[in-house]
Amino acid sequence: MAAWVKGDAADTDAAVAAAAALLSAARTPVFAGLCADVAAVRAAYRLADRIGASLDPAAGPGLYAELGSLSSGGALTTTAPETLGRADTVLVVGSRPWDGDLVSEIADSKPVRGLSAGEERVVLSLGGPRNGTSRHVAYGIGNAGLDVAIGHLRAFVRGHLAGEEAYGDLATRLAAAKFGVVIYDAGEIGEAGTEMLQGLLKDLNEKTRFFALGLADPFQGRAVMQLASWTTGQAPRVGFGRHLPEHDPWRFDSARLVAEGEADAALWLASLPAPRPDWLTQLPSIAIVGEDSPEARPDTAEIVITVGVPGSSAGGAVWNDRRGVIGYVPATSGTVAATAAGVIAEISKKIAEKGASC
Amino acid sequence: MSTLKLRSEPPERIDLLNINPLALSKMSEADAARIPVGTSRRGLTLGDVFSIALDGSDSLVIEGGSGRLDRVGASLSQGTVRVEGDVGQRLGAGMAGGSLIVTGSAGPFAASGATGGTITIEGDAGDHAGGAVYAAKAGLDGATLIIHGTAGDGLGDRMRRGIILVDKAGARAGSRMIAGTIVAGSLGAEPGYGMRRGTIVAGSHGALLPTFVETGTPDLVFLRLLARSLAGLRTKHADLLKGCMRRYSGDLATLGKGEFFTPAG
Numbered sequence: 001m002a003a004w005v006k007g008d009a010a011d012t013d014a015a016v017a018a019a020a021a022l023l024s025a026a027r028t029p030v031f032a033g034l035c036a037d038v039a040a041v042r043a044a045y046r047l048a049d050r051i052g053a054s055l056d057p058a059a060g061p062g063l064y065a066e067l068g069s070l071s072s073g074g075a076l077t078t079t080a081p082e083t084l085g086r087a088d089t090v091l092v093v094g095s096r097p098w099d100g101d102l103v104s105e106i107a108d109s110k111p112v113r114g115l116s117a118g119e120e121r122v123v124l125s126l127g128g129p130r131n132g133t134s135r136h137v138a139y140g141i142g143n144a145g146l147d148v149a150i151g152h153l154r155a156f157v158r159g160h161l162a163g164e165e166a167y168g169d170l171a172t173r174l175a176a177a178k179f180g181v182v183i184y185d186a187g188e189i190g191e192a193g194t195e196m197l198q199g200l201l202k203d204l205n206e207k208t209r210f211f212a213l214g215l216a217d218p219f220q221g222r223a224v225m226q227l228a229s230w231t232t233g234q235a236p237r238v239g240f241g242r243h244l245p246e247h248d249p250w251r252f253d254s255a256r257l258v259a260e261g262e263a264d265a266a267l268w269l270a271s272l273p274a275p276r277p278d279w280l281t282q283l284p285s286i287a288i289v290g291e292d293s294p295e296a297r298p299d300t301a302e303i304v305i306t307v308g309v310p311g312s313s314a315g316g317a318v319w320n321d322r323r324g325v326i327g328y329v330p331a332t333s334g335t336v337a338a339t340a341a342g343v344i345a346e347i348s349k350k351i352a353e354k355g356a357s358c
Numbered sequence: 359m360s361t362l363k364l365r366s367e368p369p370e371r372i373d374l375l376n377i378n379p380l381a382l383s384k385m386s387e388a389d390a391a392r393i394p395v396g397t398s399r400r401g402l403t404l405g406d407v408f409s410i411a412l413d414g415s416d417s418l419v420i421e422g423g424s425g426r427l428d429r430v431g432a433s434l435s436q437g438t439v440r441v442e443g444d445v446g447q448r449l450g451a452g453m454a455g456g457s458l459i460v461t462g463s464a465g466p467f468a469a470s471g472a473t474g475g476t477i478t479i480e481g482d483a484g485d486h487a488g489g490a491v492y493a494a495k496a497g498l499d500g501a502t503l504i505i506h507g508t509a510g511d512g513l514g515d516r517m518r519r520g521i522i523l524v525d526k527a528g529a530r531a532g533s534r535m536i537a538g539t540i541v542a543g544s545l546g547a548e549p550g551y552g553m554r555r556g557t558i559v560a561g562s563h564g565a566l567l568p569t570f571v572e573t574g575t576p577d578l579v580f581l582r583l584l585a586r587s588l589a590g591l592r593t594k595h596a597d598l599l600k601g602c603m604r605r606y607s608g609d610l611a612t613l614g615k616g617e618f619f620t621p622a623g
Contacts, residue, residue, distance in 0.1 A: 148568070241399060
């Protein structure tokens with residue numbers, strides 16, 4: 001396990017002590033990233049509670065696009081296994097769903113349960129990359145944004161617009177489904193697009209059965225969401241400055257806090273791969289990063305501590321996208337490295353020994 | 359007239375939720391100075407941030423603003439609050455009555471959930487002025503919001519009642535609007551995204567959504583009544599309605615009972 005303090009190699013104890021000193025002296029520290037196993041994120045929430053820090057996961061934009069829509073109007077959702085088993089019509093919105101192997105798996109199989117069992121599956125795309133890798137019927141959106149295109153399609157589904165346009169044809173296909181699913185990424189279509197999409201599904205459910213399959217973000221956002229909920233009763237962007245978890249997505253946006261000079265220290269937690277924020281070197285900061293990751297270097301932050309990577313050099317509970325649950329992944333390497341949770345617990349212990357205001 | 363004079367730029371965000379003329383009228387200056395307003399573990403109080411002079415009146419002046427002063431005039435029910443400078447987020451949030459004036463600019467979510475009274479911002483307003491905060495059912499909900507300068511994106515997002523007058527606003531004004539009225543000198547692109555009902559009037563505008571359809575240039579009594587009611591608030595906005603107005607109906611992706619008016623000329 002390597003560590004650096006102000007660019008110089010240090011032992012872990014010295015780095016932990018420096019991190020504790022930095023955080024205990026801060027007025028409004030912020031913890032960002034939170035792309036780690038559940039134990040590490042839980043340790044981060046506990047430390048934030050102790051020192052009055054705020055938290056903001058790297059998954060924030062996509063997570064809040066989904067949550068904003070969910071909080072305002074609910075959601076009609078399904079799972080990947082249900083989609084594979086029952087869907088006779090699948091609409092893929094945007095480009096990101098095509099990145100993984102889910103769409104090709106859907107396109108290459110047939111429904112095996114329900115009203116459509118044994119029938120051919122129809123795969124449609126709206127605003128997709130048109131790369132032709134899987135069998136599907138593509139509907140372009142021109143220069144329109146995805147959220148505008150979803151609204152345009154919804155107007156046809158509702159019967160408020162009519163005509164020979166492609167959207168009319170697509171609306172007819174969707175209404176003819178026996179069990180339909182829309183696959184999308186909330187971070188790509190935004191909160192407005194997600195809310196419009198859920199409205200589209202409500203309209204389609206007046207005639208048939210149609211559900212959403214939102215893709216999880218790649219930065220453990222859904223695990224963080226669950227942990228934040230059972231720990232604070234709130235969504236992840238909370239601050240503990242006033243001795244209770246206050247939820248405010250605007251106030252506790254880490255990039256805003258740094259840009260407006262409100263944060264005076266930062267802890268970036270990324271034992272799993274996550275994009276390093278460009279503001280990390282603009283203020284006194286601590287980076288807890290996966291060993292052998294591109295960020296495991298002395299200039300990543302003022303204090304850098306490397307830890308085991310869940311599922312590789314350490315075990316840990318992480319989000320399982322396919323099953324839609326938090327699951328444990330064991331270490332695959334022979335030597336099990338120190339964990340992020342352990343390092344954060346040590347920092348918290350040092351701060352308690354110092355008697356920092358809390 | 360009671361006065362709070364800002365000592366210096368606050369080192370952290372300050373929450374003024376409970377600081378209004380009615381609450382302060384029952385307090386001594388010493389008691390008021392002990393009200394916690396800080397948002398960090400340092401426990402800043404009103405007396406740490408402001409020098410305080412109270413006279414028990416229903417008028418409060420905050421001298422020296424800052425973009426870090428949040429929830430100024432929030433939940434105000436009567437009296438007047440005047441801020442000589444800028445304010446932060448959620449100006450007048452949940453306000454039920456009275457008058458709130460800011461001579462500078464306001465942060466995001468001004469007048470969110472305000473059900474009554476008048477909020478005047480003489481400078482600019484941030485994004486989502488008159489808009490809903492996270493998980494809120496409605497943005498502006500009956501109050502009157504007047505912005506002399508420029509508002510950001512999402513003006514009146516999910517507003518349910520009330521009037522917003524603004525010289526200029528960014529993209530997606532009136533998005534997800536439930537009802538109410540927005541009158542603007544100019545608006546950015548895609549006004550009224552997802553609006554269900556309500557009225558938007560704009561002297562000029564950016565690209566319209568494909569889910570808004572033109573319904574002609576009807577001579578509506580409603581527009582004359584609206585102009586008359588606006589004349590007492592801001593003449594320049596009332597004048598917008600004097601000529602022939604082109605009407606669009608939308609957002610057809612939703613209920614489609616909203617309307618968007620712009621000069622026909």
